[in-house]
Amino acid sequence: MSDAVIRPARVALVGNPNTGKTALFNALTGSRQKVANYAGVTVERKEGTVTTAAGRTLSVLDLPGTYSLRARSPDEAVTRDAVLGRLAGEEEPDVVVxxxxxxxxxxxxRLILELKAVGRPMVLALNMYDIAQRQGLRIDLEGLQQELGCPIVTTVATRKRGIEELTAKVDELVASGALSTDNTWHEPSAAEIRGAHREAQRILKAYVRPPERPDTFTAKVDAVLLHPLAGLLILGAVMFLVFQAVFSWAGPPADAIEAGVAWLGAEVGRLIPGDLLRSLVVDGLFAGVGSVLVFLPQILVLFFFIILLEDFGxxxxxxxxxxxxxxxxxLHGRAFIPLFSSFACAIPGIMSARVIDQKRDRMTTILVAPLMTCSARIPVYTLIIGAFIPDRTVGPGFNLQGLVMFGLFASGVVSALVVSFVIRKVFWRGAVExxxxxxxTYKLPSAESVARNVLQRAQIFLSRAGRIILPLMVLVWVLSTFPSAPAGATGPAIDYSFAGMIGHAIQPLFAPIGFNWQMVVALIPGFAAREVAVAALGTVYAVGDAEANATALGVTLAHSWSLATGLSFLAWYIFAPQCVATLGVVKRETNSWGWTAVMFGYMVTLAYLASFAVYHAAVALGAG
Amino acid sequence: MHDLAAEARAQADEALAGSTRLSVARPGDRGVIVEVRADHAREHGVDVHELERRLLEFGFVEGARFELLHEGAIWKDPIAVRLDDMRIALRRRDAEDVWVRLDTAAR
Known part of the structure; x- marks a missing residue:
């Protein structure tokens, strides 16, 4: 290598899912990687760089795992197009690993046979080679190399073994000027897939001797974890523990972040002359940043468990x-985790819908996730239940308030199931894929890889969801602040603002569901986040610090609302999309304002219909 | 008139004699896959040839040995099948297209 400048090269990692491809990517690139999206699709694009011993810079692309180049999902289509060099905005790879x-x-x-047809220079990385050796599996590397016509490197990505050999081989291929041969790949027919299987079988027989000590660990663990009864009980226990952890671990840091941001905002606010500018900074920007950051502990804890369990298998x-x-x-079984996560908060739930391969199922899951009762609804439910539902026992061990709370949770779950059924009928024409x-196989997760993944989730949330949430929060602030109350005004300031005007203007629309103008006004800042509605009600009813003083607010509400109105408000909160952050994440994950609008539209409609039904039923029963 | 298609079908049926659909197998059953044939009329959400190709891509191919490992708690669905050295989960409705011959000893 006498060249003064060594040409950099592009490398694409391709493989089946669960082959440790991402672990290999991490071992190759370390922290020199960045996560983005491919242009126009919500498929994650992971790229990193590594310098070979010869000094060549390789930019490595970690392509989504696939069983075939015949793509079945958006992720797999990215892999196919990237390998074929057809992906918009991407250069074709010099070497496929x-x-x-x-x-x-x-x-x-079989996948390798397809890749060979594409004709790009290729290196085969036999990962998890230590496990193969431990099992006594023998691979005739020399023979296999001859047969496949590409260099083979054995690697143990989790222990960073074989990484230098791999980059050296890639370097060699690039330096030798290996060029792509003609691409003869086409979508294989069933007969061709069968042929490829026969070919793969022949190669296996010739060069691979089956393991002397096959893995029995996975079978033993599965006998328990997949047991029809024990398996379900364990799943329930695991989910319960995760749920507990989300609430108990994430609670204190979330409170600390909220308090910290509020304190910082107040401190900064002191340095700012002028009420309006100060309010923008303190109540708009800092409150907005706080409302994004406050989700971070939950997201970190939830994704920690999801990634840990995913890596374990x-x-x-x-x-x-x-x-x-x-x-x-x-829906498919894969939708369970995102929907379950949404009980904590719809945001990590929607973000974790990425594990669902099929686009239709992913969309359905995202659309119904906000119906799961998230933790932000609990303050609202607690306030209204405390104000309107008598605290008395009904039957042994059952408390009426508790029953109503349970009913609200159950309504969320049932409606999510019904809505996903309807979405399938309306949008996907009843097709079940x-x-x-x-x-x-079960594998011990690597701490480094779990940590890296969790941090990447956090980064994605902050950088991209934040970019949408923050401006919307500022918008809500503008609506609730301008125009300011005239001098000598008697009512709360919000009453004179745009939010107040909008509230009064659209109140007739809400009259049929029993909402008074104070409630409608409170709904507008409540769009920032559900629990903000409690504070907003406190403001319009002029009860100081409503969050700390929920009982006083409850008493006020019990006097000024009828029971029917209270119940109607509860029904509204089961369905209403009262959360700007969720809408922001839906926009980001679906990459479409259209789907975001569909979600907003159907949730508002359901909320209105449910409140209407509840209000009129209650009035008919004499609770008006 | 000599119906070639009917004759071919009869021959295929003869080859499948003694075989059964994977969808009716029970945990512990093992055997060999004799045919992957996506031909029945059930709605799969994808065309039947697409289902056949997906099954093939996951290793459900003629000659492969299988063992039914687990089944779900509700309606005994889905099923987990060991195929050579992999474990694949699928629904019984999608397993209908996989014809298998069970080892007699297992029953």
Whole structure:
């Protein structure tokens, strides 16, 4: 290498899911990676750089895992197009690194045969080679190399073994000027897939001796975790623990962040002359930043568990156990985790819908996730239930207030199931896609990879969701602040603002569901986040610090609202999309204002209909 | 008139004699896949040939050995199948297209 400048090269990692491809990507690029989206699609694009021993810079692209270049999902289409060099805005790779689980070569061999047809220079990385050796699996590397016509490197990505050899091989290929041969790839027919299987079988027989000590750990663990009864109980216990952790671990840091941002805002506010500018900074910007940051602990804790369980191999089992139950609504088992997560907060729930391969199922899951009763609804429910539902026992061990709370949670779940059923009928014409899923071998998750993944989630949330949430929060502030109250005004300031005007103007629309103008005005700042409605009600009813003084506010509400109105308000909160942050994340994850509008529209409609029904039923029963 | 298609079908049926659909297998059953044939009329959400190709891509291919490992708690669905060295989960409705011959010893 006498060249003064060594040409950089592009490398694409391709492989089946669960082959440790991402671990290999991490081992290659370390912290020199960035996560973005491919242009126009919500498929995650992970790219990183590594410098070879010879000094060449490789930019490595971690492509979504696939079993075939015949793409079945948006993620797989990205892999296909990237390998074929057809992806808009992407340059074609100079070298393809096929990543294989050395203990499970059959399916990847078929993929490798497809990759060979594409004709790009290729290196095969036999990953998890240590496990293969421990099992006594023998691979004739020399022979396989000859047969496949591409160099083979054995790697143990989790221990960073074989990484230098891999980059050296890639370097060699690039330096030798290896060029792509003619691309003869086309979408294989069933007969061709069968042929490829036969070919893969022949290659396996010739160069691979089956393991002397096959893995029995996975079978033993599955006997318990997939047991029809024990498996479901364990799943319930795992979910319960995760839920507990989300609330108990994330609560204190979330409170601290809220307090910290508020304190900082107040401190900064002191330095700012002029009431209006100060209010913009303190109540608009800082409150907006706070409202984004406050979700961060929940997101970190939830994703910590989701990624940990995913890396261990449990998520596929959870999907297996829940598949039939989810299937009632036409969803797949994979939708269980995002929907479950949404009980904590719809934002991490919607973000974790990425694990669902099929676009239709992903969209349905995103659209119904906000119906799950998130933690932000609880302050609203608590306030209204405390004010209107008598605290008395009904039957042994049952409290009426508790029952109503349970009913609200249950309504959320049932409506999510019904809505996903309807969405399937309306948008997807009743089609149920086949459900085929590999149950990977259990693996000990690597702390480094879990940490890296959790931090990437956090970064994605902050950078991109924040970019949408923050301006919307400022908009809500503008609406609730301008124009300011005239001198000598007696009512609360919000009453004179745009929010107040809008509230008064649209109040006739809400009269049929029993809402008075104070409630409608409170709904507008309540769009910032559901729990803000409590503070907003406090403001319009002039009860100081409503959050700390919920009882006083409850008493006021009990005097000024009828029971029917109170119940109607509860029904509204089951369905209403009262959360700007969720809408921001939906926009970001679906990459479409259209779907965001569909969600907003159907939720408002449902909320209105439910409140209407509840209000009139209650009035008819004499609770008006 | 000599119906070639009917004859071919009869031959195929003969080859499948003694075989059964994977969708009716029970945990512990093992055997060999004799045919993957997406031909029945059930609505799969994708065309039947697409289902056949997906099954093939996950390793449901003629000659592969399988063992039914687990089934779900509700309606015994879905099922988890060991195929050579992999475990694949699928719904029984999608497993209808996989014809298998069970090892007699297992029953």
């Amino acid at each position: 096929a990543v294989a689980d050395a203990t499970n070569l059959r399916l990847v061999l 449990y998520m596929a089992r959870a999907a297996f156990l829940m598949d039939r139950i989810m299937g009632v609504t036409g 086949p459900f085929l899923m590999e149950l990977p």
